[in-house]
Amino acid sequence: MRVVxxxxxxxxxxxxxxxxxxxxxxxxxxxxxIVDELTYDQDVLAINGDGTDxxxxxxxxxxxxxxxxxxxxxxxxNIVICGTAAVCCDAFTIARVKxxxxxxxxxxxxxxxxxxFMVCTDLLAAQTIVGVIGLPTAQDVDTFADGLVQMxxxxxxxxxxxxxxxxxxxxxxxxxxxxxIIRDAEIVIPSGETTIRPGDEVVVIGSPDSARKFSAxxxxxxxxxxxxxxxxxxxxxxxxxRLLEQRGFKPRLVERxxxxxxxxxxxxPGTTVLESDATDQSFLERERIGDADVLLATLDNxxxxxxxxxxAKRLGVDRTVAVVDTGAFAxxxxxxxxxxxxSPREATAEEITRFxxxxxxxxxxxxxxxxxxxxxxxxxxxxxVAGRAIREFVPELPPGVVVGxxxxxxxxxxxxxxxxxxxxxxxxxxADTEVVDALTAAI
Amino acid sequence: xxxxxxxxxxxxxxxxxxxxxxxxLSAAVAFVYREPTAPFLLPAAGSLLxxxxxxxxxxxxxxxxxxxxxxxxTWLVVALVGAVPFLLVGSGTFVSPVDAVFESMxxxxxxxxxxVESFDAHPRGLLFWRQLxxxxxxxxxxxxxxxxxxxxxxxxxxxxxxxxxxQDVTKLxxxxxxxxxxxxxxxxxxxALVVVILLGLNVAGLAPRMGPYNAVAHALTSVSTAGFxxxxxxxxxxxxxxxxxxxxxxxxxxxxxxxxxxLVRGRFRRLRDSEELWFYLSVVAGASALLAVVLRIDGExxxxxxxxxxxxxxxxxxxxxxxxxxxxxxxxxxxxxHLLFLGMFVGGMAGSTTCSIxxxxxxxxxxxxxxxxxxxxxxxxxxxxxxxxxxxxEGTIRDVNAYVVLSLLVFAFLTVFVVVETAxxxxxxxxxxxxxxxxxxxxxxxxxxxxxxxxxSYAGLSPATKWVLVVLMWVGRIExxxxxxxxxxxxxxx
Numbered sequence: 012m013r014v015v016x017x018x019x020x021x022x023x024x025x026x027x028x029x030x031x032x033x034x035x036x037x038x039x040x041x042x043x044x045i046v047d048e049l050t051y052d053q054d055v056l057a058i059n060g061d062g063t064d065x066x067x068x069x070x071x072x073x074x075x076x077x078x079x080x081x082x083x084x085x086x087x088x089n090i091v092i093c094g095t096a097a098v099c100c101d102a103f104t105i106a107r108v109k110x111x112x113x114x115x116x117x118x119x120x121x122x123x124x125x126x127x128f129m130v131c132t133d134l135l136a137a138q139t140i141v142g143v144i145g146l147p148t149a150q151d152v153d154t155f156a157d158g159l160v161q162m163x164x165x166x167x168x169x170x171x172x173x174x175x176x177x178x179x180x181x182x183x184x185x186x187x188x189x190x191x192i193i194r195d196a197e198i199v200i201p202s203g204e205t206t207i208r209p210g211d212e213v214v215v216i217g218s219p220d221s222a223r224k225f226s227a228x229x230x231x232x233x234x235x236x237x238x239x240x241x242x243x244x245x246x247x248x249x250x251x252x253r254l255l256e257q258r259g260f261k262p263r264l265v266e267r268x269x270x271x272x273x274x275x276x277x278x279x280p281g282t283t284v285l286e287s288d289a290t291d292q293s294f295l296e297r298e299r300i301g302d303a304d305v306l307l308a309t310l311d312n313x314x315x316x317x318x319x320x321x322x323a324k325r326l327g328v329d330r331t332v333a334v335v336d337t338g339a340f341a342x343x344x345x346x347x348x349x350x351x352x353x354s355p356r357e358a359t360a361e362e363i364t365r366f367x368x369x370x371x372x373x374x375x376x377x378x379x380x381x382x383x384x385x386x387x388x389x390x391x392x393x394x395x396v397a398g399r400a401i402r403e404f405v406p407e408l409p410p411g412v413v414v415g416x417x418x419x420x421x422x423x424x425x426x427x428x429x430x431x432x433x434x435x436x437x438x439x440x441x442a443d444t445e446v447v448d449a450l451t452a453a454i
Numbered sequence: 455x456x457x458x459x460x461x462x463x464x465x466x467x468x469x470x471x472x473x474x475x476x477x478x479l480s481a482a483v484a485f486v487y488r489e490p491t492a493p494f495l496l497p498a499a500g501s502l503l504x505x506x507x508x509x510x511x512x513x514x515x516x517x518x519x520x521x522x523x524x525x526x527x528t529w530l531v532v533a534l535v536g537a538v539p540f541l542l543v544g545s546g547t548f549v550s551p552v553d554a555v556f557e558s559m560x561x562x563x564x565x566x567x568x569x570v571e572s573f574d575a576h577p578r579g580l581l582f583w584r585q586l587x588x589x590x591x592x593x594x595x596x597x598x599x600x601x602x603x604x605x606x607x608x609x610x611x612x613x614x615x616x617x618x619x620x621q622d623v624t625k626l627x628x629x630x631x632x633x634x635x636x637x638x639x640x641x642x643x644x645x646a647l648v649v650v651i652l653l654g655l656n657v658a659g660l661a662p663r664m665g666p667y668n669a670v671a672h673a674l675t676s677v678s679t680a681g682f683x684x685x686x687x688x689x690x691x692x693x694x695x696x697x698x699x700x701x702x703x704x705x706x707x708x709x710x711x712x713x714x715x716x717l718v719r720g721r722f723r724r725l726r727d728s729e730e731l732w733f734y735l736s737v738v739a740g741a742s743a744l745l746a747v748v749l750r751i752d753g754e755x756x757x758x759x760x761x762x763x764x765x766x767x768x769x770x771x772x773x774x775x776x777x778x779x780x781x782x783x784x785x786x787x788x789x790x791x792h793l794l795f796l797g798m799f800v801g802g803m804a805g806s807t808t809c810s811i812x813x814x815x816x817x818x819x820x821x822x823x824x825x826x827x828x829x830x831x832x833x834x835x836x837x838x839x840x841x842x843x844x845x846x847x848e849g850t851i852r853d854v855n856a857y858v859v860l861s862l863l864v865f866a867f868l869t870v871f872v873v874v875e876t877a878x879x880x881x882x883x884x885x886x887x888x889x890x891x892x893x894x895x896x897x898x899x900x901x902x903x904x905x906x907x908x909x910x911s912y913a914g915l916s917p918a919t920k921w922v923l924v925v926l927m928w929v930g931r932i933e934x935x936x937x938x939x940x941x942x943x944x945x946x947x948x
Contacts, residue, residue, distance in 0.1 A: 276836040277845045285834040294834060 018083030097125030216415025301326030471505025484579025566681025566900025592678025681777025708802025777900025779908030
């Protein structure tokens, strides 16, 4: 495969390095010195030029390429690069953006801006951070339909209250579907009478709130962090707070700028926004920041994040997570006492590389290695299931498929037998990997 | 003076001119009952002439000042024109001008406080006019609040701030006239629906005394949460099923009309998501239940259904600021009476025909207090106030708190005035009854306790007291601020 990467910053060159072994990689950057360096360092073709210029893209051989990755440090530039490439060729375009607003627009109509796949750095970083502190009992968590639907996989501990209950006894949550039970490496599609045994892995699909309640129900004595403090109301900080709210946390968010703090407070109903400097000693004592279970530093630069986390550690915070802009510092952070260092760039590079390898356009989550999938499918008017009730079409689908949730017009609909699937619905399905191809063909 | 008084006079002229229609309608009712029609036709002709005359004044775009002045003047002028038929008929208490103006102002402000002592003494045409004025008052406040002021961006006007904060009124339709028509149409439709239900009950034999005249009369004053009734016993004159029906009509009239519109359009989610609606309904339900318990302990009514019915009806009547009664609640125990008294301060939802302080403001006040407690412990916290998930801006919060304080102050002063004034004139109203009178008029509810009880009359008060109450009904209905603004010297300077 021939891949063109525009922008050889930290993300671009990291992707280039991981793809260069197995693919033909062309890198375009407008900084001549970076181009020189790259030419000597890696086995790639490096071109000096402006990626938004069609001539430069042609020179890079965009016509014969299979994929274009726009990863400059500017969101708009990346989108324009993809749009430019879409004019002249069929290469699959991937754009890296920082601001989630572009991702939201793109998600409304996949393929918008001429972008075939979009990766949002800040959202990805936020999701990574939340994953670290999210559902503690969950083995795997993934979100679908713009955060409306959550898939979670839990292992049932022996002392759990739901152990040895039937599914209908355990299912006390309105908007939750028990999609599958993995028992002794077998996938069991549960009915209401199926008994949940200790050691089972249960896959549930539903609203983030119901998933959280279920998480609490399977082990009530869980030591889930209660008190989460986010320092810095940057985009990442904001997204982390938003995601935590969706999961039922009531985080505290410290922001120094009064206007930004007010804005954040208006956007985040479930968060206590505190307007202060996070290194102000009297403030830290007044708000008892030292008693927090987790402190996340999402300030604007690495030095501030390091200072904030080390200060928090000294005050007695159990766990600290810092955002590291320069990926290379991550190890250093962890060496001096920060518990987890999350690098948005690294996360982005990994996501794009993973995607390039798997080449999946739909939103997919893999269960138990690769044994089953939870996937989100948009139903178009021509689909065989559009306009029909679930009870009607399920017998026509291959065995081992469960309709987990339906997102319609920004609302979660919990599927029942008589729920009618409409065109435009985003349906979240659980399926055995073996039947995925048959399933895709059936709908 | 810098306010464009010509434009204002011209706009008030349009309203005055339009008054000829309801006056002619009342003349028709008088004609049907073989009563003199002149007391209605003469003012109809007069208002038409005056209106057309005023309308000829040059009209330009109106701004904030003109809007304030117009709001204040419209209610005043309509009340004065509305008083003319009472004077011309000149029956019963209406021989004195102050009583005619009191009744008319109480009507147009949808208060429902009456100076009528004997209902048999008045022709049916005049009693119909009394009902019609209230219905117009309800329509006026709706169109003004929801249709007009909200779109004029009249900053600082209490009416507008509360209305727009609670609902996306401005997003209903892009044009003022269209929004006003829509809301007006809904109001007319609801009134017609109540007429049909009441008549249907009558035809079915379930409401013996609810003939066409009474059906129309009560539909006019229930949806408008106004409260006049041509019957001496108010709604107590009718069967239980009518009382339940009118309870519903009052509760609907005090519901935000933008929400009602959403309901008509089948958007039930808006209702579910409206925090103000739930607050308002919980207050009504909670107070009704509490009152029912009190009445049960007092042994006021024999059965469970009458206890529940009378408790719910009285609470709905007071909280929605209607002012009907099914029994003389003035005879109830102090516990029951004081419960109703507290209910006077609640009010229904913003953007409805209701008066008083309104649920939205109480929600804001309660949430502001809660925020103050929270920020005592967390001085750095930033806590926006949310009502129904929407952030209320800090300017509105200040205005709402100022408004509530101002209302309570006016109420306190008015109470003192009534006590002192009635003591001087030898009537001697107790403090509690005076508080009732002050709240019932200034908050536009209607009946209070003692002499002004539900089956009583304000007629016995001295003329001076009545004039003051006339002014405060007016000030209360247009929510104080427009009048205060018009009275400030800065208003008249450029």
